[in-house]
Amino acid sequence: MFVMSREVITDMKLRTLGRHARESLKNLGRNGWMTFASISAVAVALVLVGLFLSVMMNLNKIAGEIESNVEVRVYIDRTATQAQQDQLKQSLKSIGHVQSIAYQSREKGLKNLINSLGEGNDQSAFSSVKNENPLPDAFILKTEKPEQTITVANQVKTLPYVYKVNYGKGTVEKLFKTVRISRNVGIVLIIGLLFTSIFLIANTIKLTIVARRREIEIMKLVGATNAFVRWPYFLEGLLIGVIGSIIPIILVNVGYKAVYEKFSDAGTYSTFFIKLIPYPTMALYLSLLLVVIGAGIGVWGSVTSIRKFLRV
Amino acid sequence: MLDFKNVWKSYKNGVMAVNGIDLHINKGEFVYIVGPSGAGKSTFIKLMYREIVPTKGEILIDGVNLAKIKQRQVPKLRRKIGVVFQDYKLLPKLTVYENVAFALEVIEEHPKVIKKRVMEVLDLVKLKHKARSLPTELSGGEQQRVSIARSICNNPSVVIADEPTGNLDPDSAWSIMEIFDRINDNGTTVVMATHNRDIVNNMKRRVIAIEGGMIVRDEQRGDYGYEA
Ligand SMILES: Nc1ncnc2c1ncn2[C@@H]1O[C@H](COP(=O)(O)OP(=O)(O)OP(=O)(O)O)[C@@H](O)[C@H]1O
Ligand SMILES: [Mg+2]
Numbered sequence: 001m002f003v004m005s006r007e008v009i010t011d012m013k014l015r016t017l018g019r020h021a022r023e024s025l026k027n028l029g030r031n032g033w034m035t036f037a038s039i040s041a042v043a044v045a046l047v048l049v050g051l052f053l054s055v056m057m058n059l060n061k062i063a064g065e066i067e068s069n070v071e072v073r074v075y076i077d078r079t080a081t082q083a084q085q086d087q088l089k090q091s092l093k094s095i096g097h098v099q100s101i102a103y104q105s106r107e108k109g110l111k112n113l114i115n116s117l118g119e120g121n122d123q124s125a126f127s128s129v130k131n132e133n134p135l136p137d138a139f140i141l142k143t144e145k146p147e148q149t150i151t152v153a154n155q156v157k158t159l160p161y162v163y164k165v166n167y168g169k170g171t172v173e174k175l176f177k178t179v180r181i182s183r184n185v186g187i188v189l190i191i192g193l194l195f196t197s198i199f200l201i202a203n204t205i206k207l208t209i210v211a212r213r214r215e216i217e218i219m220k221l222v223g224a225t226n227a228f229v230r231w232p233y234f235l236e237g238l239l240i241g242v243i244g245s246i247i248p249i250i251l252v253n254v255g256y257k258a259v260y261e262k263f264s265d266a267g268t269y270s271t272f273f274i275k276l277i278p279y280p281t282m283a284l285y286l287s288l289l290l291v292v293i294g295a296g297i298g299v300w301g302s303v304t305s306i307r308k309f310l311r312v
Numbered sequence: 313m314l315d316f317k318n319v320w321k322s323y324k325n326g327v328m329a330v331n332g333i334d335l336h337i338n339k340g341e342f343v344y345i346v347g348p349s350g351a352g353k354s355t356f357i358k359l360m361y362r363e364i365v366p367t368k369g370e371i372l373i374d375g376v377n378l379a380k381i382k383q384r385q386v387p388k389l390r391r392k393i394g395v396v397f398q399d400y401k402l403l404p405k406l407t408v409y410e411n412v413a414f415a416l417e418v419i420e421e422h423p424k425v426i427k428k429r430v431m432e433v434l435d436l437v438k439l440k441h442k443a444r445s446l447p448t449e450l451s452g453g454e455q456q457r458v459s460i461a462r463s464i465c466n467n468p469s470v471v472i473a474d475e476p477t478g479n480l481d482p483d484s485a486w487s488i489m490e491i492f493d494r495i496n497d498n499g500t501t502v503v504m505a506t507h508n509r510d511i512v513n514n515m516k517r518r519v520i521a522i523e524g525g526m527i528v529r530d531e532q533r534g535d536y537g538y539e540a
Binding site for chain 1: 401
């Protein structure tokens with residue numbers, strides 16, 4: 001593994017670091033095309049990582065928000081008297097995992113429904129429904145955890161004076177499934193790409209090492225430490241990774257900004273409105289992550305390629 | 313200062329190159345290692361600067377057992393030993409000066425010290441006037457002198473050479489030998505594997521003959537001892 005002994009790092013003089021930096025730049029220049037290929041590979045991988053991360057983080061956020069809104073709607077039998085409704089409420093309370101019970105009158109229910117279908121729409125379209133409200137009164141239950149909705153709903157079904165039980169089964173489950181599948185596909189794709197870039201970096205650095213085998217041999221014969229020999233190649237990998245992350249960072253930032261602004265604009269004139277993770281937060285996270293991942297694969301690539309050349 | 317205690321070395325392919333060598337070399341000695349081709353001279357030399365480790369036995373340099381030290385202690389050991397090769401091992405793109413300075417740079421010597429020391433050793437090998445030349449612009453003997461300068465620039469306590477005159481004409485070989493002699497006069501131990509009968513017979517130094525990986529002869533002021 002790449003372990004630079006602490007003693008060596010603190011001992012390292014500034015002029016030595018300068019020498020290592022010059023060496024690594026010289027190496028990168030000498031193998032121009034391979035350097036270009038590795039930087040491009042890192043860039044492509046990181047663009048996809050950035051894209052994937054921004055989509056996944058937002059999907060997770062939205063899923064979380066929807067999840068916390070999952071509720072069980074218990075429609076009450078129209079024939080039930082006030083006393084019977086109270087009795088039903090008592091039995092609902094005694095069901096386990098029920099966090100809250102709210103009463104929704106049929107008038108209120110209709111209003112909410114019409115509102116949720118669209119404010120801007122022609123309200124007259126609903127006038128006939130308003131006159132003859134098809135909705136019964138309802139209790140709205142929230143469970144302690146989203147996955148408890150199904151068991152709670154099944155228990156409610158067996159109670160007397162219950163006309164119908166609804167819960168957002170289909171949509172929520174579909175959403176989670178989509179999130180899960182796209183996450184897995186994305187992860188596999190990205191791991192593949194990251195390894196490809198590590199491989200390319202390792203090869204580029206191997207080229208520069210092979211070209212300088214004799215130099216390394218002499219260095220080791222006259223008593224240079226492994227750390228000293230390793231530094232330029234280590235910096236080389238680091239540089240490839242970090243340079244490779246610049247374009248992805250710019251792209252992902254510009255792209256996310258555009259998408260975010262579009263969505264928040266849309267929010268001002270539509271009720272259907274998704275709240276994305278705010279741009280500044282996301283920009284910071286993504287940029288940091290991409291630099292760190294870039295640096296990581298660069299260093300990994302260089303470390304794997306130097307190891308066997310140091311055994312002199 | 314240099315001790316071999318029952319040292320054995322067999323290579324991965326099963327070749328037994330060194331078979332039970334016991335040896336003591338004092339500080340400041342000049343020692344020739346002779347023997348037929350394949351006798352194990354190079355193997356013996358490589359054991360001394362730890363390019364290879366013995367299969368069995370101890371090799372002590374100033375009391376430090378080479379077989380036991382950890383990988384990270386090797387650089388410290390190598391800084392005590394100067395090594396000279398038959399093929400010089402110079403970097404073709406660096407000048408004479410830079411080739412010598414390189415050895416001091418990579419052990420992080422101070423730039424001022426480097427400048428002074430490089431000129432000193434180039435003076436010793438009589439190549440000051442070629443400091444700016446590239447190795448390709450030098451004769452074989454001159455290249456070997458550069459590599460000797462590099463091997464001693466760090467003031468090692470022992471200089472090890474594997475056939476340093478193997479590729480050289482007799483005159484160049486002699487000038488190389490004079491340089492080693494002068495290095496030895498300054499108190500540095502010199503151990504040299506060689507096939508050069510003339511030089512060995514004329515110098516009258518300690519001669520250790522190796523055959524089949526074993527010491528068959530060890531004489532103070534000895535002769536080369538093999539027929540031409
Ligand atoms: N790296 C190696 N792997 C396997 N066998 C080796 C290796 N190096 C040397 N040998 C074998 O070890 C034996 C001793 O070789 P060595 O190079 O020490 O001989 P030498 O005395 O230096 O010969 P020469 O005078 O020709 O240089 C030989 O039989 C050789 O084939
Ligand atoms: Mg040999």
